[in-house]
Amino acid sequence: MLNPKQLEIFYWVTLAFRDYYIPDDCESTPIGMMQSAIDDYFEGFDIQGGRFRVADLKEVLLYAFEADIELWWRLNCYDFNAKPPLHEVQAQDHLGVQFACAIFWVEYFGLGNEFADVFVAEEYIEKYHPEMLRLLIKCCVWDVLFPGEALPGYTMPTSADISSFDSQ
DSSP: OOOHHHHHHHHHHHHHHHSOOOOTTOSSOHHHHHHHHHHHHHTTTTSSTTSSOHHHHHHHHHHHHHSOHHHHHHTTBSSTTOOSOGGGSBOOTTTSSHHHHHHHHHHHTTOSOSSOOHHHHHHHHHTOOHHHHHHHHIIIIIHHHSTTOOOTTOOOOSOSOGGGSOOO
């Protein structure tokens, strides 16, 4: 499991998925808007008196992507130490990462139009699975900070069909 500092680093990164704004007259795709917020959070690394370093984040991500899916479920629970079944104790949509993950999933797999297709996204919010978070972090965090570096322990999904993922 993640130690307290690693959990704080991971939480700092996922704050970007909870703390962004997509205006109604958005001229960028939702992921473009989200990536701006993520980049703002990245700027906080290495400049906070050494509290968070990109090297620490890399270590946390490598660990997380090698860990089992339970860790990923816990990362969106209202309480990281919640008791199972974890899929039943996820943070509320507006407090968790489900919306950002669903928007990214829809855009990544081309399931909606160029901008937010809220109806399709809502369907995926209800079907939230941590694989959505893993894909979002791989594409918007790992690939941005460590371009060209392989992420051991991770295979990109080839389909938007989430029924093949485990139910917990």
